Amino acid sequence: MSEAIAAVGRRTLEVLRILGHHATFFLDILRACPAALRRPYLVVAQIHAIGNLSLVIILASGLAVGFVLALQMYYALVTYGATESLGLIVNLSLTRELGPVVTALLYAGRAGTSLTAEIGLMKAGEQLAAMDMMAVDPRSRVLAPRFLAGVVSMPILAILFSSIGILGAYVVAVLLIGVDAGNFWSIMQSGVDVRRDVGNGIVKSIVFGFICTFIALYQGYEAEATPEGVAHGTTRTVVISSLGVLMMDFVLTALMFSTP
């Protein structure tokens, strides 16, 4: 019995240690952000690497999701003769949920893994240690610019994802199926609240940007400096980021849309 209690205690202490380590790392990055902001070219370069280079996958996925969403919604709505609401439903689905969530999942897979692998390999090649020995803080020079770039890029990518998704839905619904274009746009315009729907979607994507970028940086920085260590780090980035985004999405949805 006492053994079991001791094991629970050890496990609890270990969890607390890991949480504390994450919190310390997060505070270290936040403290390094002002120094990174004083050199905006570092952040801009990372926005290019994280944001611009993710555009193709985000836009292609957004378009495909828009196509499928329009088809599925049309099949469901046509039964009730409510196809004029298609534009509204597509828009709400994308701006409130699919835009932020799918963008975050794609971001974790594309940019998150890239960040983890890059930093893990920098660590394995002693580049971070070399920087440290040159009296250059790797948290300010390497981590903070990437963190800021991730937080800035994510909402922009999510907005682009939702926008291209709506255009995709328009192509399928209006141009291919023949839904009335006026209804498609006007009901969307009257039914979507910019602050509540679009605004909350953007807030979600900012939160997801924090989560995904932080996890990617942490996994890279703390990865064991071996090929296996970097491989495990990139895997953990995808798994933890995805679960974190989905769980946080539930919490945020409950907070933001609890009243009709």
Place this chain on the structure above:
Amino acid sequence: MAEPSPVTVPSPSDALVEIDHVVFGYDSRRTILNDVSLTFGRGKVTAILGGSGCGKTTLLRLIGGVYPTNSGTVRVFGDVVDAHNDEHLFALRRRLGMLFQFGALFTDLSVFDNVAFPLREHTDLEEAMIRDIVLMKLNAVGLRGAAGLRIADLSGGMARRVALARAIALDPELLLYDEPFAGLDPISMSIAANLIRTLNDTTGATSILVSHDVDECFSICDYAYLMSSQGKVVAHGTPKQLAASEDPEVRQFIRGEPDGPVRFHYPARPLAEDFGVNA
């Protein structure tokens, strides 16, 4: 190359770096450095020799304040190194340069940008001035013509020389070399050895090099420490004194004998036990 002049062990007043009764282990299970005391003379090239895993690189890291000691003190430029104080550490590190075992060059930057990195980070010099300094440093290591190359295009020896140019970019007072000869061909090794000695003499810096290449180290260093696998200093002296030593462990290391006080076999259970043979 000029023959290094024989010197006696530096007195504390001549010392730029002093390691005093330091005990260190990465965890509580194994002690890496076991009550070691070393003194590194100002303006000298001092080598720390020893087999793999004896704590040589750890010593360099303690000098740079990467880790705190378990006990004992490390004193650099007269100040005790405080590994917990970032501000103090960064002030210390601005005065030293370190050459990592495999260069640790930034692979996303060109040769030029690697050497310019510390200048851009720590000075407000105009880009034209930085360009001149970088080319001078690259010229000193014989790679001015390689300024535009990518790091992936360099051989191991060239990468080490670029890393050396980066380490001396800010004219440090103290240069730390971690295995500067490891994995180099004989020509590159000779070039690296010449550079270490020449740069030390021309810049007036103090150099500490960690290596297990006895011949190269003895050809350029003023003084050397030999460490054992138990993390202790077993001998120290000028290259001539160490070469003439009758101590069995010193002789085994310097002559590269496969067996002696340092055992060939890693500690193991008796052979009969492992192979299931009854004696």
